[in-house]
Amino acid sequence: MSRIKSCFERLQQQGRKALIPYITAGDPNPQATVPLMHRLVEAGADIVELGVPFSDPMADGPVIQLACERALAHQVSLANVLEMVAEFRKTDSTTPVVLMGYLNPIEAMGAEQFAERARAAGVDGVLTVDLPPEEADSLVPVLRRAELDTIFLLAPTTTEERIRSICEHSTGFVYYVSLKGVTGSNQLNTDEVAAKLGEIRKQSSLPIGVGFGIRDAQTAAAVASVSDAVIVGSALVKLVEQHQDDLPKMQDTVAGLLASMRAAIDA
């Protein structure tokens, strides 16, 4: 069984919701990432989502754009990100790691090579933001053969028919984008999210993670009350930006925010 699947099963038995922080790999510098991943786990992360920096992050708001720019200033490549995961795995063999990014760096490495190296590094799932299932026929089977979970996005505008097809392509969990917008927007409406999750659950029994627009303990708890997992990105990355010159402080504040979300979700 995949690490992601067993993670959700364990949480379900405990009656708890998953907390999934996102950080951009290599932000603010390559050395900061692995220690920060461990801090996230200590602060209550169930799964870590690691962003692969890309020069043209079309679906991201300004906060994650800048994070990509900081990482790319250090020439952080997909190969480097895989090295970071391997490093993380040396001391953490249980926390699932999901890579989130765009298709072009994967294609540049080659799908087969990427899948093999990701598996070997200890990656558990892959979410490619600009790859809808219609175009995924060549990548998904390759990832599956390497026993990597394939995670796809669902949006408020996704029709019933597409929900079915997207869920069929997904393993591990599906990622519901809570709002019309880019990462870092703040127009979250929990009632709307709840209604859409109801539609999705009619089509699929996969766990549903909800992301985009979760910025504090309160919004995290609200989303956790209707979803299986809460994904938080820009709110954490903003703190990385603010404290990029003081790494211990950066780790403390990021871990602090995540811990407050953990407490609110579990309360």
Add this chain to the structure above:
Amino acid sequence: MATRFDAEFLENVPDSRGHFGPYGGRFVSETLMASLLELEQQYNSLWAKPEFQAEFDRDLADYVGRPSPLYFAERLTRETGGAQIFLKREDLNHTGAHKVNNTIGQALLAKHLKKPRIIAETGAGQHGVATATVAARLGLECCVFMGEEDVKRKALNVYRMKLLGAKVIAVSSGTKTLKDAMNEAMRDWVTNVDNTFYIIGTVAGPHPYPKMVRDFQAIIGREARRQCLEKTGRLPDALVACVGGGSNAIGLFYPFLADESVQMYGVEAGGLGLETGKHAAPLNAGKPGVLHGNRTYLMEDENGQITATHSVSAGLDYPGVGPEHAWLKDTGRASYVAITDEEALDAFRRLTRIEGIMPALESSHAIAHGLKLAKQMDKDQILIINVSGRGDKDIHTIAAIDGISL
């Protein structure tokens, strides 16, 4: 196996998911899929309607001033020595470039879809001006995204857009040029998808944009084909057009694809020279990848990061190219060459002095290659060069190169 570009074959290009061979497609985040599917469906149904086509044709005639002339450049032909050179005068269109053909078409769609707000990306500002123009005419709110570098380079067009009532947003992310403006426009679209129509300015982006923009721009080639037959009694031997995203080129080429005897040359921006890496010539020096919603040739590094481009002309300064060109290249139906900044500037001066026509710097790339080609052709052969736009917007750039401040 050689591809036969007959009418029946072309009917199915792109396929129903927007693929031109291995290129094109729809690579966007799920948030945009519903809008793209709706746009595709509405476009297909409206474009099939004679009333819609009539409305489009009427606007092109009465508002844009079409047909644009196919002009026999007699003196240029004589001085060059070789093929007879004809110029397709898109520079004479309202707003000064071919871009307006497409914005007229997409604005009609926006009107039919009842979207009160229009957004666009722009490089040189020609597409931005053409968009602001149709928005003014239809009373739509208009917001144009432009890279900070380009805002500086093309101040005249920025002011024109403002006069037309558009809001110009300077984009400071990434390389601060056209590709970043496109990223930002996409982000705006995802956020305001309910009330906003995104008018993409070239044959790039996710399906159905490459097909739709081609269909709107194909008026260039349809007219040129008819005009050439009327004036000379035969088809041209070769076509030349500059390629940024590739909309003026595909507009000229497309109606000739089934005419096997007609050769086609797309001219990319060679910048400081292909060997320097400082250029914007993905078909000449890039490799296939995925950016801005489609698979195509891109300028990227070994890690799949999109690299910075350079061209003296802001409108060609783009690391990708429309997917149909990628496919025409691979099939060998069209050839793609590069012209340097310096060669383009020479061609600008030459056309200005010899024919009294000041071409846009983008179009000057096509002129430069056209002149090289004409010399190698026979006197009884016919060459059509697309003058995609006029040079007014570039006067400051050229003066600065001459060391003159206006």
